[in-house]
Amino acid sequence: MILKKKKIFNDFAASKGLRSTRQRDIILDIFLSTHQHISVEELYLKVKSSNPGIGHATVYRTLKLFAEAGLAREILLHDGQTRYEHVVAGEHHDHLVCTGCNLIIEFEDETIEKLQNEIAARHGFLINSHKMEIYGLCANCRR
Amino acid sequence: MILKKKKIFNDFAASKGLRSTRQRDIILDIFLSTHQHISVEELYLKVKSSNPGIGHATVYRTLKLFAEAGLAREILLHDGQTRYEHVVAGEHHDHLVCTGCNLIIEFEDETIEKLQNEIAARHGFLINSHKMEIYGLCANCRR
DNA sequence: TATAAATTGAAATTGAATATCAAAAGCATG
DNA sequence: CATGCTTTTGATATTCAATTTCAATTTATA
Numbered sequence: 001m002i003l004k005k006k007k008i009f010n011d012f013a014a015s016k017g018l019r020s021t022r023q024r025d026i027i028l029d030i031f032l033s034t035h036q037h038i039s040v041e042e043l044y045l046k047v048k049s050s051n052p053g054i055g056h057a058t059v060y061r062t063l064k065l066f067a068e069a070g071l072a073r074e075i076l077l078h079d080g081q082t083r084y085e086h087v088v089a090g091e092h093h094d095h096l097v098c099t100g101c102n103l104i105i106e107f108e109d110e111t112i113e114k115l116q117n118e119i120a121a122r123h124g125f126l127i128n129s130h131k132m133e134i135y136g137l138c139a140n141c142r143r
Numbered sequence: 144m145i146l147k148k149k150k151i152f153n154d155f156a157a158s159k160g161l162r163s164t165r166q167r168d169i170i171l172d173i174f175l176s177t178h179q180h181i182s183v184e185e186l187y188l189k190v191k192s193s194n195p196g197i198g199h200a201t202v203y204r205t206l207k208l209f210a211e212a213g214l215a216r217e218i219l220l221h222d223g224q225t226r227y228e229h230v231v232a233g234e235h236h237d238h239l240v241c242t243g244c245n246l247i248i249e250f251e252d253e254t255i256e257k258l259q260n261e262i263a264a265r266h267g268f269l270i271n272s273h274k275m276e277i278y279g280l281c282a283n284c285r286r
Numbered sequence: 287t288a289t290a291a292a293t294t295g296a297a298a299t300t301g302a303a304t305a306t307c308a309a310a311a312g313c314a315t316g
Numbered sequence: 317c318a319t320g321c322t323t324t325t326g327a328t329a330t331t332c333a334a335t336t337t338c339a340a341t342t343t344a345t346a
Contacts, residue, residue, distance in 0.1 A: 019292055055295035060335075099271060107266070120239065123281070124281065125280065139267030199326080200305090223302070
């Protein structure tokens with residue numbers, strides 16, 4: 001699984017004529033070891049703790065590459081930080097976001113995906129990606 | 144319609160103990176006269192052209208009030224600018240965004256809304272709002 | 287190994303958004 | 317309508333994420 005993702009990135013790098021560097025390997029390893037929805041800053045700190053030499057800009061640049069390669073997806077929630085989540089082939093999930101405690105629950109719904117395709121087709125759109133977030137209060141915060 | 148919205152804002156202001164000011168009236172007028180998805184900067188420039196005295200900060204502050212009052216909704220697309228769209232009571236639409244030319248098409252789908260409610264219920268969520276954006280290429284850009 | 291090209295990282299820069307705070311304006315009261 | 321209190325405004329400074337710059341380093345290839 002992780003190996004497969006590394007291969008995806010290597011293939012992407014090769015096809016783009018990118019060079020293989022120690023920094024990108026490290027950042028990829030650490031990104032793959034994280035949970036969902038990590039912000040660039042969070043990942044940067046994680047990287048920095050084991051590899052103090054790696055700079056800010058490199059983490060930003062590298063995450064953009066991961067997104068281009070199809071390994072990661074940028075998500076904008078409402079805290080002013082860009083976050084990245086893992087892309088799992090053939091799977092797309094959306095988010096329930098609790099405005100009380102910032103809990104994020106992922107869900108997947110095939111019917112919604114289908115409807116999206118229909119809507120896009122109706123407007124002549126070729127879908128590349130989508131995102132959906134539902135905001136509200138989770139069971140805990142409702143009390 | 145516009146009058147109704149002004150009333151909504153006035154009622155909101157009254158309930159919050161906010162004062163009625165020339166600036167807020169002007170910004171509301173101009174906001175109501177705009178098309179969908181205006182960025183704060185765009186609105187600021189519009190306001191400034193007829194009322195050079197009105198400041199940056201006031202436009203930001205006032206748009207936040209409109210959102211609180213339920214007249215406007217913040218949307219984050221992918222250009223680093225916060226945009227505001229008009230909220231129409233009882234109606235919610237989502238967006239098809241063309242990554243080629245930045246065309247934005249609105250759509251509404253009741254079935255999706257229903258599914259969202261079911262999903263939320265399944266997780267014990269109380270929905271407050273949601274947003275959905277589908278990214279891809281519009282009919283023109285596909286060619 | 288030498289060369290050319292890509293990559294890195296520190297620092298500077300950008301740009302959106304917010305905070306600060308003195309001056310101005312709104313509002314209630316006498 | 318003058319007074320006094322509070323909110324609001326706007327110029328400016330500040331914050332903070334993200335990007336750009338560019339000299340030094342590293343990688344790939346011959």
